[in-house]
Amino acid sequence: MIGLISATAAGAAARDRLAAAWPERTRVYDGPVGDAVRRAFGECDRLVCFLATGAVVRLVAPLLGDKTSDPGVVCVDEAGRFAVSLVGGHGGGANALAREVAEVLGAEPVVTTATDAVDLPGLDTLGLPVEGDVAGVTRALLDGEPVALETEVSWPLPPLPVTDGGPYAHVIRLTDRLAGPAPAGREVLLRPPTLVVGVGASKDAPADEVLGLVEGALRDAGLSVHSVAELATVDAKADEPGIVAAAERLGVPLVTYGAEELARVSVPNPSDAPLAAVGTPSVAEAAALARGGELLVPKRKSERPDGRPAMATCAVVRRPGRGRLAVVGLGPGARDLLTPRATAELRRASVLVGLDQYVDQIRDLLRPGTRILESGLGAEEERARTAVAEARKGHAVALIGSGDAGVYAMASPALAEASDDIDVVGVPGVTAALAAGAILGAPLGHDHVSISLSDLHTPWEVIERRVRAAAEADIVVTFYNPRSRGRDWQLPKALAILAEHREPTTPVGVVRNASRADESSRLTTLAALDPATVDMMTVVTVGNTATREIAGRMVTPRGYRWQEEAK
Ligand code: SAH
Secondary structure, three states, rough: OOEEEEHHHHHHHHHHHHHHOOOOOOOOOOHHHHHHHHHHHHOEEEEEEEHHHHHHHHHHHHHHHOOOOOOEEEOOOOOOOEEEEEEEOOOOOOHHHHHHHHHHHEEEEEEHHHHHHHHOOOOHHHHEEEEEEEEHHHHHHHHHOOEEEEOOOOOOOOOOOOOOOOOOOOEEEEEEEEEOOOOOEEEEOOOOOOOOEEEOOOOOOOOOHHHHHHHEEEEEEEEEEEHEEEEEEOOOOHOOOHHHHHHHHOOOOEEEEEEEEEEEEEOOOHHHHHHHOOOOOOOOOHHHHHHOEEEEEEEEEEOOOOOOOEEEEEEEEEEEOOOOEEEOEEEEHHHHOOOOHHHHHHHHEEEEEEHHHHHHHHHHHHOOEEEEEOOOOHHHHHHHHHHHHHHHHHOOEEOOOEEEEOOOOOOOHHHOOOOOEEEEEEEEOHHHHHHHHHEEEEEOOOOEEEEOOOOOOOOOOHHHHHHHHHHHHOOEEEOOOOOOOOOOOOOHHHHHHOOOOOOOOOOEEEEOOOOOOOOEEEEEEEOOOHHHOOOOOEEEHHHHHHHOOOEEEOOOOOOOOOOHHOH
C-alpha cells in the first residue's frame, strides 16, 4: 500500500489526483502531518509526501531502520513539478515510484541514486537474492574499475558493465554454491533460482523435520538455500502440512506432479514404500527431476532425534536458467512509435542482435555492458542463428527488426531455429502498413492484405497468384518491398492485375520513410501512379472499389452498405 500525506490545499489537490488514479494502491493519511507520516511509515510499503523535502527528512529521520525493509519515500513539491525519490531508492522502490508518480502528475522524476544516474541496474534490483559486498562492487562499477563476472550456472542476466579477463579485485559471481573461504577482494554473490528440491513425507511429518532435512542436504552439498526455486512433490502430498509449511518458510512455491508422471521419471533410488503409499516408486527424486536437470543430492532421509523411522525424504536437482530470446519490433522509425515494452526488452537484454542500421536507431537506449552483434544487409539467417545460439548459452538476447519483427522480418527465421530449451518473448511493433495508413488517412478501414513484391525468396508465380486473388476479392493491398534497382517490373505488373478489377481512379497511397526524418507521402490513382517514384523505403497501398479520396485523405469505408445506412 502507498500512503499519501499532504499539508496544504495544493498538496491535497495533487494527492487527490494520485488517489483517484490509483484507488486500489493508495491510502490517504489525514491529520497532523507528523502523526500521519509516522503512521504511514509503519503501515505502508511506500509513501508519497506532498511536502518539502526538508520537512520530510526531519519527520522520517527518527523512523529509519534498515534500507532493505524501510518503506521508500517520495516527495512532491508544492507546485507539483518534481517527484523526488528521497529514501529507499532501490530496496524501498522509491526510484520506480518517483517515475510513476511523475507520469501521473505530469512532473519530473528526480532520482539521485548513482547507479540509476549512470544507467547501471543496481545489483540489488536484478530480481535475484544478493549477498556480499554490494556497496563495494557497485562503487567499482560506477568508478569504471574492472569487475569480473563469473557465471557458474547460466542465468539470463541483464547487461552489467563487467570486464573480460582478470583476475580482478572485484568479482560478481553468479552461483548457487555456498561461498568458499573469504575472498581476498570484494565479491558479490548473485543467487539464481536454479535448485529444485524434491520432497516426500509420511502423513503428519513435522515441518521442522522436513525443513531441517532440506537445509541439511543443501548445506552438506555446499549449496545456497537462496538459490532454491521451488519444492516439488507428488499431488497426493499437495496439502501435507509439514511440506506446505517448509515451502512457506523457504519462501518458495510448492509444485506437485501426478503419481503416474513421477512413476515415469527414471531415478537412481526407487523403493517400494512410496509405490504402495502413493503409486510411484520415487517421490523426492522423481519430483525434483520431473522437468529435467542434474541430480546433485540423491534421495536422503531425515534423522529423528528420538531414533524413530524417518518421516521425510528429499533430493536436490540443478536446473540451469533458460536463456531468453526477445524478438523486438522497433516500429517504423520515430522514437515515440517505439513501444515502452520494446524499450524495456532492449534494456533487459545483455546481447543485442540486429541489422546495423536498426541498431543505430536505438543505440542510445542500450545499457552500458550490452554486447552488440550487428551485421550488414542480407545475413538474415546468420543473424537468426546467432541470436538463438546466444540464448541457448543462457543469455538474455534481443533480436531486433524494424516495424514489427514478425512481418517480413527476423521472427520466423529465428523461431524456425529455436528449440524449446529457451524462452521466447515477442514484442509487437508498428508495421509499415499501419504507419503509412495513419499518414494517408484511413485506407485500411475494411479487409486488407500485405503482399511483398520481393521475389528473392518467393517465386513470382506465387506472388502473382496472391495479387490476383486480392484483386478478385476486392481487398485493399499494401505492397512491401515494392521496387528496387534490380526489381523494377514487378510493381507495374501487380498494379496492372489490380487494374483489371478496379477503376483507373482507384486511390493509391505512396508513403516513403514513414515516421522518419525524410518522410514523404502522396495520394494518387491506379492510372496515374509513376512506379519510378517508388523505392525500397516505400510502401504502396491500393484502395478497393469503395475507397475514396476525401479532403485529400484516403478513406476506405467500413463496409459497402454501412455508410449508406448511416445517411
Ligand atoms: N518488418 C518491417 C517490414 C520489413 S520488409 C515492418 O513491419 O514494417 C521492408 C519493407 O518494409 C520496405 O521495403 C518497405 O516497403 C517497408 N517499410 C519498412 N519501413 C518503412 C517505413 N518507415 N516507411 C515506408 N516503408 C517502410
